Amino acid sequence: MINLNETHDAMLESWLDSANDPNTDFPIQNLPFGVFKRKNTDEAFRVGVAIGDSIIDLTAISWLKDLEENTQKALHSCNSPSLNALMKCGPEVWSSLRLMLSRALRKGSEQEALLRPTLVPQQSVKLKIPVDIGDYTDFYSSIHHATNVGLLFRPENPLLANYSWVPVAYHGRASSIYLSGTDIKRPQGQLKTSFASYPIYAPTEKLDYEVELGVYIGKENRPGETVNIDQTPQHIFGLCVLNDWSARDIQAWEYQPLGPFLSKSFATSISPWVITLEALAPFQMPHERPQSHPSPLSHLNSSQNQALGAIDIQLECYLSSKTMQSDKLNPQRLSKTSFKHSFWTIYQMLTHHASNGCQLRSGDLFGTGTQSGPTPLEVGSLLEMTEGGKRTVELNSGEERNFLEDYDKITLTGFCERIGFRRIGLGSVTGKIVPAKPT
Amino acid sequence: MINLNETHDAMLESWLDSANDPNTDFPIQNLPFGVFKRKNTDEAFRVGVAIGDSIIDLTAISWLKDLEENTQKALHSCNSPSLNALMKCGPEVWSSLRLMLSRALRKGSEQEALLRPTLVPQQSVKLKIPVDIGDYTDFYSSIHHATNVGLLFRPENPLLANYSWVPVAYHGRASSIYLSGTDIKRPQGQLKTSFASYPIYAPTEKLDYEVELGVYIGKENRPGETVNIDQTPQHIFGLCVLNDWSARDIQAWEYQPLGPFLSKSFATSISPWVITLEALAPFQMPHERPQSHPSPLSHLNSSQNQALGAIDIQLECYLSSKTMQSDKLNPQRLSKTSFKHSFWTIYQMLTHHASNGCQLRSGDLFGTGTQSGPTPLEVGSLLEMTEGGKRTVELNSGEERNFLEDYDKITLTGFCERIGFRRIGLGSVTGKIVPAKPT
Structure with a gap:
């Protein structure tokens, strides 16, 4: 575009x-x-x-x-x-x-x-943080992520009927967006296991990361005005790497019927540099929508979006435990994927967001939602990697993880490579978990 | 308090x-x-x-x-x-x-x-708008509203298990908060009837209001810090009347699994004057929690909150159609209730909101959620009044309504009365629906 x-x-x-x-x-x-x-x-x-x-x-x-x-x-x-x-x-x-x-x-x-x-x-x-972020929104644009998560909660019906049509999203919290490098305090919240008859208020036991990109709004639409999909690039200033920290136990108990709230609003981390859409131009590519899904509604569809709507931004996630840090072991790569697999393009997300006349103001941010690719090595969260905590991930220190432990450091990096072009980096976003209460 | x-x-x-x-x-x-x-x-x-x-x-x-x-x-x-x-x-x-x-x-x-x-x-x-509103949150604090809405969607299980424990809320959109008097453009969005095999993008046919109070944050908590329930009054500057305009057809199609998004973010209207908590002090009263529900978790409970957590703010909703406006008929009162019926107090809502360490910044706003009282004359939305549009409301002009028509004007007012004290008004919030496209 x-x-x-x-x-x-x-x-x-x-x-x-x-x-x-x-x-x-x-x-x-x-x-x-x-x-x-x-x-x-x-x-x-x-x-x-x-x-x-x-x-x-x-x-x-x-x-x-x-x-x-x-x-x-x-x-x-x-x-x-x-x-x-x-x-x-x-x-x-x-x-x-x-x-x-x-x-x-x-x-x-x-x-x-x-x-x-x-x-x-x-x-x-x-x-x-390079931007005064007004409103923050988080999408759900990876069909692989939506399917993986859906399988855990609704094995008989993993992908809801609206997914093919609606770039699903929820409003997020701007006050808890932190710059890369800020320590992340393990949040407390209401936890209820399926065996318990009542919840407790305690530090989360299922702390997770989510591998996302952040998209900053540039030019504003006027209040009440929609944005044509082919005009969306004017409204996007640039991208960053984003970690949507998530507390899965808080989320499971709170999210019905109005969606995630405190399970997300304790922290979202962003990388410090904003990579412009123009810098990413060489990595635009055709947007491949699985053929088993219907075409998008016409306001979310255009030949330009089909031809160049995807962006091949590679995303990697690394974990380094306290032991790995003190033993000077290399951080362990947990997954690697590309944003090119996203079911919805950033242009479709933006047009959808403004399709009710909602104003997107300069400096507003939206997350793409967790990016998971089609294979198990490409999943963007521990929730998916461990099937809700049932399996463990083995670390090169001999330790195991279902979810994040105190002092684990998560680093997400983004970069673009294509033959005939210079490699472009988005930089990285890191965050180390610190205990809920001083020990 | x-x-x-x-x-x-x-x-x-x-x-x-x-x-x-x-x-x-x-x-x-x-x-x-x-x-x-x-x-x-x-x-x-x-x-x-x-x-x-x-x-x-x-x-x-x-x-x-x-x-x-x-x-x-x-x-x-x-x-x-x-x-x-x-x-x-x-x-x-x-x-x-x-x-x-x-x-x-x-x-x-x-x-x-x-x-x-x-x-x-x-x-x-x-x-x-008297405040630079950073983040906007909307709660769901009326158990009567939650039950009424639940009955429409899940007759066998209207109130979800978390309701007694969690002051349920979702993040809202600050960029589409408008001052009382601003016309509200009928939003477009994805609509799908249960008979249709695919959605269409069209103006909403189920436009509704919601009678709420807005609560402005005063003093801030620090990032990562929680707020003790007995300290919450320091963090509340004051209240306004709030209309959470809602598009029910967009909402029904989009809201799973992440909650309401475009069905709400086209417009939220607020009254212009902020009534301080101190001005409302004479109308504080004991918070009556239905005995069939368990006591709140201890961080959401205090003797002070039980003794004075409720506030008897009366809320009325008026509708005036285009015909009524031109025939100079009085606006018709559709409902009247009091915030004293709220299942959660504003103090519990605030403590919950910060219970994961989320910073509430000066000028942030939260809505209480639709306030409906225990009887049918006290419901705070047309969704409830018409049972999802199945019944009609008769207007004094002879017209009928399932949902809002173009040029309908909705006025919500709030006030407090108690023997021995002066009446305190919160003022009112009005909004007139204008067509999705110029006619």
Whole structure:
């Protein structure tokens, strides 16, 4: 849904060596946005773009000469502790800034001497949640996840009738969204086993992660206005990696009839850099909808969405237990999948979300829902991997897991690879479980 | 949970005659907060307090002499287009401001001559949503409503097992909260009848209202911190009347397994004035929990909550059709109930909401869920009144309703009455349905 242009050329290299490292998440083809300040200083948080191991401070380059009007507008919006103002500007402005940065950071650029002093090493900064998130929504777009979970609760009828038609979602909680690296306190809540006659209020015993992507709203629709599916890319600023921490025992007891509530609202973790839709353009691909399902309703369907609606973002989940951390063992990969398997595209999700006239404001966030692929090695939660806790996962330390233990550290990473293009990283989101009460 | 003091004395009268009218919502015992500016001016929105037919402009009285430090702090926070800064200050500050205003507005106050010129007639102002609402949550606290709705969907098992234990709730949408008086566009969505083999995307045919109260968070808990039930009054700034507009056909098709989404997020309407918990103190009463239900878990239970957890706020719902409006017929009262029947108190709801460590931020809002009383004349939605649309309601114009028609105007009002105390009004919230597409 986004055209390729010179900024995507795999041959482009930066005058900054670290951006040319084949393993970097942030080559010159990426240029993701974040909000930072230098550690241990009183300076204000402001907008920057990651490049290799550094950050270009967008508040320090507005004096560059011969800038396009849209680029000036973009830079003007970056003197802010959040990306919201930039997000509101719309795709022409975002694109214009990207093109300018791509040219200025290229090997041979005349601006190298001017820009080099404005770079800040990533190691020297403190990042924050880059967006003032208004509303947060969580979808349920992986049919494999929905089927796996459905099998646990309704073996005779795993996938509900509405799934083929409705990009199912629920409203989530914005106040408990945390930046990657924030410790996650094991939540307390009401737990009731099927054998007990009444619930208890206690720390969850079934703490889980969910592998998701987060999608940030850019341009707003007006209140009461819907969004045509082919216009949706204008309304999406970019993506991050998201961990929708979940307490399965709290969820099982509370969720009927109005859906998940406290089982989710204790914490959602996000990665710090926002990868623009334009950076992800080379990884768009045809959206394959299983043929056994009916075509979507016409407002959720378009040839453009069919041709390029999927995005091949690879997602990996790693666990490192306390023992593994102290024994310096490598984190263990629990699963790997791709967002290309999603039953609903981000464009369908957005059009659905606004189909009742609900306003999506700049900075609003939606999660894609847990991404699980078609095979057992591709599932995005322990709930699925252990069949609701019945099976155990063996760790390389010899330990076993049904659900998360205190001090387990979960890391989700996202990246895109395609022959003929540079690898683009989304970065990662980590979180370590800490006990419900100090021990 | 709030002590009575001199500001509640029924004998108090104001030097402003309209505040002494027995029918006013805003006697000197009320003093609710709102955000206003004078119509057709460029002036900034700012905080005011309603008194009789007027508003006292809190940005115009900071020069008053001999103000307590807490009152100064309160007034300092009012030079703002939202109540959030004041809400964050906590109950000592709110109380101090209330006491000062109560004394200054009393008959015989030496400040009459100074204050009279700062009054602005309510008729001359434009009000706005008084709070920057971060997160919005909707509870399900009326057992009569839950039972009535349950009977329609699960006649054999109307009330789910968790109802007696869990103050059930779901996260709602903050971006579609509108001020009273805003027209409500009939939303479109996916509708599927039980006879059809596939859904269609069309304007809802089952548009409904829900009679609720809204509760605004005052003081914040820290992320990860829970709130003891006896501390909850510090965290509640005040209440409003709330209409949770609902599209029943969209809801029936979308809500499994994650709860209501687009059937609610097209619009929620709120009344403009925030009635403080302190103003409502005379109407606190013992919370009567039906004896057939087990006691709440200990974190949701306290002698204080049992003794004074309920609030006798009367709630009425009126409908006026297009014909009734043009024939100048009185709006028809559809129902009348009281919040005292709620199965869960606002204190239990708040403690539950934070029981997993979820931060409730100043300005967050929760709805109580539809309030229905024990009899058929007390139900808070058409869904209940018409048994899912099977029966019709006859209007005084001779028309009939199963659900709302275009141009129907719904008005919800809230007020408190008790012998020995002045009547306190919460004001009202209105909304008129306009067609999905211009006709």
